[in-house]
Amino acid sequence: ITDINDNPPVFEKEERRFEISESAVVGSKFMLEKALDPDIDGGEPHRSGTVRIHVTVLDANDNAPVCSQPVYKAEVKENSPEGTVVTTVSANDADKGINGEVTFSIPHVGKDAKQLFDVNDKTGEIRVAGKLDFEKSKTYQINIQASDHGGYTDTCKVNIQVIDENDNVPTIQLMSFSNSVSEDSLPGTTIAVINVDDEDSERNGL
Template sequence: MGFSLIAMDGGSPPRSGNTQIRIVVLDVNDNSPVFLQELYVAHILENAPEGSIILSVVATDLDEGPNGDISYQFSQAVSESDSAFLIDPVSGEIKLTKPLDFETAENHELNVQATDGGGLSAICKVLVEVVDVNDNAPELVVSTFSSLLPENALPGTVVALFAVRDRDSGANGKISCALEDQLSFSLRPAYKNYYELVTVSELDREETAQYILSVTAADAGSPPLTTTQTFTVDISDMNDNAPVFNQTSYTILWTMSK
């Protein structure tokens, strides 16, 4: 900003002189930083490697010089998740410092503070939503199991009761169970996530004295993960067979000597 100052005397003719006056307005730190967004939301896969960039926060300041220079840092976080994240103090870029785990925490909430050179600051929130990946195989937990079964057990006899579970979510945690080719046994849902391994036909120890049954639990992830549990069932003998002669009749030739 500038203007001219003219001085004039009272002579005849009058004489005058002029000078240029320039006013320099010095900046004071009267503007706080302002974030472009009050809330930033990021989605990141739980198997994202260390050093992955999540997002960048941006704040502006109308002041000039040092009063307008902004630095970024984490303020007190809502959760104890700061150690998994690092923010660049100049660019506002947030990176991972270690892998995340969806099963431990599905989201992380961070508070980011922008501070100018004069000490004024502003805060925004960053919500990091962790996206589940299929990194957990199904678990098969046996509640009861009868390893010895009489051969006269009725069809529908329960051999084993077990539960299946998967720590993943959505399709990654949806489980189906299958029994490998077997005519004498089958699987049937019990309740909630429980299954029963049952007999479906009469058993015959004299024909088969031991069964090795394999149950496979598979999730619906891509690719699917599986777990196989083996049940060894011995068949105990019952007295269900009468003695049988090799022949229905026998002929004995007897010669009497004198």
């Protein structure tokens, strides 16, 4: 009895699905089960079987977050209440899904600035967290770190200028004083020396 090639090869499943990382190297192999053919050794005419293959490319965490700008400049009034928004930093990550999620933090900062400012780890909003006093410090510089879930980071600087408010009372000191003044003293004669000091700056200190 001569076998006739009257059966095509058949795969067990009509469809196969593969999820392959975008970082897969060229030449990577993915197993596909063998097709079954009831005929013994093929023959004529040639027959073929088909299987539908769906490939989903998975995102790999291969991109670092990038801050929208390297340096931010902001102004805030002294005595601003806690929670006042100073500025908002942002960053983009070309990865998708959880790999593209960015969080913000203040990794290294001086003790004073750490007590005065904080950053929302999700929105990038920088807010006042303590009492600002222009007379103690007029400027602050803090570094904001943007991080993704794969350990990639980027850093931007935020320069904050504190705006003076008229919140100090002038102090008056009597430096010298004449106990008596002659009745025939000429106009312009000095009878006392007074020193007035105001810690506020510019117009606020006039």
